[in-house]
Amino acid sequence: MFSGKTALITGASSGIGEEMARQLAAMGCNLILVARRTERLDALAAQLAEVSVGVITLDLALRDAPQMLFDEVQRRGSQVDILINNAGFGYQKSTLEMSLEEQLGMVDVNDRALLALIRLFAEPMAGRGEGWILNVSSVSAWFPIPGMAAYAASKAFVQTLSRALHEELKPSGITVTTLSPGGTRTEFSAKARGQMDPSLEKAMMPVEPVARAGLEGLARGKAVVVPGGMYRAMTWITRCLPDSVVVRLAGSVMGRNNSWADV
Numbered sequence: 001m002f003s004g005k006t007a008l009i010t011g012a013s014s015g016i017g018e019e020m021a022r023q024l025a026a027m028g029c030n031l032i033l034v035a036r037r038t039e040r041l042d043a044l045a046a047q048l049a050e051v052s053v054g055v056i057t058l059d060l061a062l063r064d065a066p067q068m069l070f071d072e073v074q075r076r077g078s079q080v081d082i083l084i085n086n087a088g089f090g091y092q093k094s095t096l097e098m099s100l101e102e103q104l105g106m107v108d109v110n111d112r113a114l115l116a117l118i119r120l121f122a123e124p125m126a127g128r129g130e131g132w133i134l135n136v137s138s139v140s141a142w143f144p145i146p147g148m149a150a151y152a153a154s155k156a157f158v159q160t161l162s163r164a165l166h167e168e169l170k171p172s173g174i175t176v177t178t179l180s181p182g183g184t185r186t187e188f189s190a191k192a193r194g195q196m197d198p199s200l201e202k203a204m205m206p207v208e209p210v211a212r213a214g215l216e217g218l219a220r221g222k223a224v225v226v227p228g229g230m231y232r233a234m235t236w237i238t239r240c241l242p243d244s245v246v247v248r249l250a251g252s253v254m255g256r257n258n259s260w261a262d263v
């Protein structure tokens with residue numbers, strides 16, 4: 001379905017974004033890879049010689065980054081058929097442990113840049129009457145997490161926005177899908193907590209099926225994709241329990257002093 005199309009992937013230098021780039025290239029989809037670590041992007045591009053791959057080094061926390069990215073894509077004469085808003089990060093810290101800059105920087109990448117890129121790239125997609133947007137959220141979007149409050153809230157923003165846009169942009173021919181992974185074996189956990197808790201290993205999913213579930217869900221026009229039966233059950237259970245119980249449970253299982261902080 002995506003053969004011959006062009007996908008722009010933010011956060012393509014590692015983890016889920018890198019794996020999506022590999023899977024899309026195997027389908028014959030051309031790529032524009034975006035992240036800060038140029039050497040990682042160049043190394044990946046060199047491995048994906050079967051399709052056309054462009055690399056754009058950019059810090060999406062910068063206020064003008066989305067517009068700069070859009071302008072650079074226009075300057076190169078590329079058409080973005082598929083936008084994958086994947087770049088993101090989180091901290092396992094309480095609000096008072098985090099500086100304001102850390103928290104706002106996270107919101108800038110996870111939410112502000114994502115919204116701006118949708119606004120910029122959806123317009124030409126609507127003009128063509130065709131486009132696909134995949135936004136990477138998290139199972140933590142389903143419930144507030146004391147001890148990881150700003151991250152969970154930033155992902156709830158992604159999910160609420162995406163689910164509304166799934167309906168809103170449908171008449172324009174644009175498919176909007178939310179991918180909400182649970183714990184996935186990437187660099188995410190180490191960045192969030194400084195080190196990987198060995199007890200977490202068993203619950204972590206490999207990156208391949210997570211990326212595949214997102215791309216398949218997008219191709220099928222699904223609104224929300226949660227990879228893994230255990231994580232789908234988790235989102236279902238949280239909808240059945242009283243809110244106050246869910247929030248306390250999330251804090252004790254996934255919050256500051258435990259091993260589940262990245263789901």
Ligand SMILES: NC(=O)c1ccc[n+]([C@@H]2O[C@H](COP(=O)([O-])OP(=O)(O)OC[C@H]3O[C@@H](n4cnc5c(N)ncnc54)[C@H](OP(=O)(O)O)[C@@H]3O)[C@@H](O)[C@H]2O)c1
Nearest residue numbers: 011013014015016036037060087088138183184186187188
């Ligand atoms: N792994 C999990 O357990 C898990 C669970 C739920 C949701 N998620 C979500 O999945 C997405 C991908 O994360 P991952 O697990 O693949 O982690 P990862 O391996 O750490 O990848 C994160 C990607 O985001 C990019 N990025 C971070 N800050 C950026 C910035 N300021 N500007 C541009 N790019 C930036 C990184 O590239 P550079 O550092 O090179 O810029 C990297 O390519 C994130 O949105 C994350 O919240 C992950």
